[in-house]
Amino acid sequence: MMGFDFSQIGPALPGLWDGMALTLKLLLMAVGGGVALGTVLALLRLSSNPLLSGIAKFYVNYFRSIPLLLVITWFYFVVPLVLRWITGEFVAVGAFTSCLVAFMMFEAAYYAEIVRAGIQSISKGQLNAAYALGMTYGQAMRLIILPQAFRKMMPLLLQQSIILFQDTSLVYAVGLMDFLNTARSKGDIVGQPHEFLILAGVVYFVISFGASFSVKRLQKRLAV
């Protein structure tokens, strides 16, 4: 039989980089949005208002109980409809935007649980001190509780984001050209699908493992 032939990878690099750029852009925006929405959900979940905390609880349980792939394909069809319903006119929504919304909303459910645990790990005395010094709930959260909570939970948030990095490859389902999809299609075109997929595998491994390793070191440093 034949050996592997990686000769076509060199010329394909600019295209592959475009794919990686899309993956990273999607990742960063999804992490930012996911953490922001997750923090709001965590605060609602911890609210003493049973309605608010019930809504947040339902949201988190719901998104943690359905497959990500379902959310991605579903949002691809639903997001344009919802926007149309809101704005009254047809808005063209690209696959990127619908994927971004899907990831943000899905990951928010996971980030919310991390943030909730982070907030709960800060002693009640901190909130009391902030209140005793005249701060409102919002000021106490923003200035005292969340900065400490985020520092504590940073390793967990990063670990979750590494999982998200791998999960971004699911966008192939709606035809978005992320890194994996680009590698697959380029490999198909030049007739070297295995070589390109091997390369993709190595790249995902190096990035994820490297990031994971860095997080562990960070965790040790924060623990001191």
Next chain:
Amino acid sequence: MIRFMNVHKWFKDLHVLNDVSLTVAAGEVVVVCGPSGSGKSTLIRTVNQLESINSGEIWVDGKNVADPKTDLNALRAKVGFVFQHFNLYPHLSVLDNITLSPLMVKKMERAAADKLALQLLERVGLAHKKDAFPAQLSGGQQQRVAIARGLAMQPQVMLFDEPTSALDPEMIGEVLHVMKDLAESGMTMMVVTHEMGFAREVADRVVFVDHGQIIEEAQPEEFFMNPQHDRAKQFLRQLLTPMQ
């Protein structure tokens, strides 16, 4: 300055505050003591509503704190509170711990807030620690910073909830010294403490609490030399000679 009127509070079935009435006049230093679980910490926490009450009234500086219409944040800005466990903000420097509320709550200018904070640090003897973080300070130093933090809001009353109970014995003196200094400057103070030396030397009045009730209220000398109530006698005996 502070007036408790027939205050009741329950934790489920437990009657933690049972018909408490007490007045603290402006400039007065009142020490609250009593066995653990007697409700004395709860009592002091109701003044700035870190604990709510079930019935009765608490008036602070002409406002009923139990009234839902009272602006609690504005009230708390005028009432300093020092905790047993200091509760400094660990992610902020000593200076930032002190200036945060003046900046964010009172909207003070940065320069003025820094100046005030440095004056207060000078007063508690820790000006050289302004850039340190709480974890780098001893317990006694942390508590002195916490007192400066409370004073930075320029409160009309300072409340102390067992301010020396979490300290190593050799650090208690430095904190009590700052508190005595503060009392002598005319600050209205309500202090929950077991430091009877402090009570005797600094307090205008000692209040003895047991089972959520004030059962004795007297001048320090009178309270220590001639306690009226059996529970107070027993409490003082145990405090002074714990081995017997």
